[in-house]
Amino acid sequence: MARRSTSLAGWEPHFLSLLRLVSGLLLLQHGAQKVLGFPPGGRGGGIDLSTLAGWSGPIELVGGVLMVLGLFSRPTAFILSGFTAAAYWMVHAPQSPYPINNGGELAALYCFVFLYLVFAGPGPWSLDSALRGGRR
Numbered sequence: 001m002a003r004r005s006t007s008l009a010g011w012e013p014h015f016l017s018l019l020r021l022v023s024g025l026l027l028l029q030h031g032a033q034k035v036l037g038f039p040p041g042g043r044g045g046g047i048d049l050s051t052l053a054g055w056s057g058p059i060e061l062v063g064g065v066l067m068v069l070g071l072f073s074r075p076t077a078f079i080l081s082g083f084t085a086a087a088y089w090m091v092h093a094p095q096s097p098y099p100i101n102n103g104g105e106l107a108a109l110y111c112f113v114f115l116y117l118v119f120a121g122p123g124p125w126s127l128d129s130a131l132r133g134g135r136r
Contacts, residue, residue: 017123028064031057081114105136
């Protein structure tokens with residue numbers, strides 16, 4: 001078994017929180033662009049909630065906000081992991097079997113980051129942790 005550096009191991013929980021926060025912010029911007037038209041430059045506004053694709057913006061927006069806050073982190077991460085897996089298989093994979101060719105690298109990476117967060121939890125810098133009184 002490899003021995004971990006104690007100086008770096010002490011930072012692990014905080015970087016878990018940072019991974020959750022940054023992943024949430026990055027996903028949030030996808031949802032904000034689709035739902036709110038901000039930041040400008042993407043396909044904004046005019047979502048159609050009668051379609052599966054129309055639900056992607058609200059899911060990204062709400063899920064991103066919850067991940068940034070670290071609130072309901074595990075169930076949110078579970079939903080987002082499945083959502084991004086479905087996005088990969090429904091949107092990207094039919095174009096090519098290779099993520100580099102089908103533009104699905106980000107969806108695949110999100111899927112596994114959120115899946116990791118289901119098991120690892122939100123980290124200490126989260127509302128979930130604060131509501132539990134800082135207990136793990």
